[in-house]
Amino acid sequence: MKTSKEINIDKKNQFGAEILCIGSEILLGNIVNTNSQWIAEQLAILGIPHFRQTVIGDNPARLKEAILESSNRSQILITTGGLGPTPDDITTKIIADAFNTPLQQRNNILMDLKNKMKNKYSKLSESQKKQSLLPKGAKIINNYSGTAPGIIWSPKDNFTIITFPGVPSELKEMWRKEASNWLINNNFSKKIISSKVLHFAGISESLLADKIPHLLKANNPTVATYASTGEVKIRITAKGESLEETNRSIKPIEKELTKLTGLKCFGVDNTTLEEVVIKLLLSRKETIAVAESCTGGGIGSKLTKIPGSSKIFYGGVIAYNNSIKQDILEVPEEIINTHGAVSKQVVEAMAKGVQKKFKASWAISVSGIAGPTGGSKLKPVGLVNFCIKGPKTLITWEERFGSNKTREDIQKLSVLNALDRLRLSIIMEN
Template sequence: MAAEIICVGTELLLGDILNSNAQFLAQQLAALGIPHYYQTVVGDNPTRLCRVIQTAIDRGAELLIFTGGLGPTPDDLTCETLAQFFDAPLIEDPEIVADIAQKYAQRGRVMNPTNRKQALIPQGAMVLPNPAGTAPGIIWQPRPSVTLLTFPGVPSEMQRMWRETAIPYLQSQGWGKSIIYSRTLKFWGIPESELAQKVRDYFDLTNPTVAPYAGKGEVKLRISAQAPSLETAQALIAPVEANLREMGGMYCYGADEETLASVVGQLLQARGQTLSVAESCTGGGLGQMITAIAGSSSYFTGGAIAYDNSVKIRCLQVNPEDLATWGAVSATVAQQMARGVQQLLSTHWGLSITGIAGPDGGTEEKPVGLVYIGLAKPNGTVESFAHQFGHNQDRSAIRHLSACGALDHLRRELLTSVAIAEVST
């Protein structure tokens, strides 16, 4: 029994509204273990909507979930089109009329006559109540092999209706007897093709399955299992996850909702150590990533946005002669920035970034995307790392990659120094 999501609205096709409803419903179907292979977005056009419905049925969908097109305006045609497609009359439901009138009265307003359109539902359909808005949905089985659920396009209304009414209904009808559970491993510093080559044999698994994804400098491996219970699904995934983590080695930095910033924070907290940052081309982006983590004040002291060279000199004690000789984008300056902020704010670690984010300012010797990351350690040593992030990347991407790259260098050092300490003891 497969489901299909059909989102109705010309505004979605034009890109005026982000289609978050499809994402939410896809996640919910997975949690219920309901197979779902297609999503469609169609404009407010009854002819095209009828074609979409027929296509979904032809490819075996038995549960059709619609969002949008339930309002009072002339272009809200979902229920009307469904009734036309399945050759059923529209009838006005007096309970819906009363509910809409009551909601208007609670707001000190009188129901507009056009709102009565929202009370028209196909004969034989059940009302899917909308506690938060005026547009109800329907639950309808126009054919023995087809079940329809309709929801308004407003995400908050749709989500509440799904949780309060749709899920209990589907479960009562035998849908959702298993669950699909996923874990997503995250990797930094390794190309997608290289990681795929390392783990290629795992792509042939059927339950659990493994699939790669790439974006914003990182690679992800999603492991999904279908099972009667969460515990069983987790048990299926656990050995595969352990093997993939081992194969990924230091490139694997976390899973699911973890970020490089949150992982670094956990490592710093575990060691009782503090961090400060000095930024040039990222303009505060690194500090923003760190402070986005709740509780980061326990290990993050602060930082300096040393955009102009005068700030590097006055605040971070960067040597003016080194700036003149090597330039602001150099290993020497990155090291001095890291050491300078470490000393300025008396932290265990100092992390710096200096580079050319573009689109201008690059030269043949120092092209756009050249970034140096400095790392001052508690033992008094300072390192720097050169990166070229400019390959087909815009300014925003270079800044993002620079901040993430800096966090990754600190993460690796924290893990490596802990391992060394454990061996020496």
């Protein structure tokens, strides 16, 4: 009869990797764990299946237990965090202890640490020197922008540990320059997996899925929908022997999706709505100004994040108080008194006022009730009015995002809705 340990070892015949993120700050919610997501994407690109992600605090016993459990069920364990000079950086020591292996000081790491010191005449502290202690037989992954190196180490047959610091920028650089090549050269990388993400606005996930039921059933490439606040994404994922093969598989699916959805699709991969708007305005040599109330400058903030936006973005007015709407944007007091600050009449006057003041080709305005208080039966929380004024365009509309949304969600939805309608208005204007 097999023991539980023998059964676990048998299960390890299934090829796979797992990710272990180390740090009490992750468990406490002090930082967002973006490392797991990024590593998972890189494993998919290399065609390495991964089936588990774990977060462990800075506890030696629990960390050791997690490492040993992984060694009995996976071929690759990728860890992040716990490699620095502070007392809670325990990863390397616990890994060595788990496999009864001594730590050895690496002089080349000591030299690297010394070279990275601001004062070349200072001595390394004992805590800094700790970073040069690695398990006997481990390969070094150089840290190009930080101090803590990683390791690639196989402490037992069919099991390899790859460690990285928790700083995302350091991890990514170390992966790209060394770790990914090692995985490829040691035949861990199997079939290539690549993907493309299409971004959609102005359509719900369910309506989008209804348009493509035949594509959602496909096996290779696979097609999947993902919803986030104000946007829907479709990820097309293909598996093949080469990047060229996967790209050839993705292309006809992408073409069919854009044909079925038309202007609802605004970009691919990392494209954002604000980036599309900026490019459209730059191509037309036109400019824009904004007048914002409930979004508090959110539209202007999005636009100015894009390099080159200074060529087309003239500025804006955050007209949160009615006196600002009247005094700066020249919204007539009688319109506010008659229709209320949250109305189509007021946002139209705001758009005309900011366009005139900044002498911009385009203007967009927004006023709404972001909540959680301030709503009424006629004008509930979540009601937002918009106006776009262009060279030949003048449109006003309202959205009711719902009183069940948070203030932040209503503001975000308002910004994205405004940018999407602005995109469509620029495209449609001859």
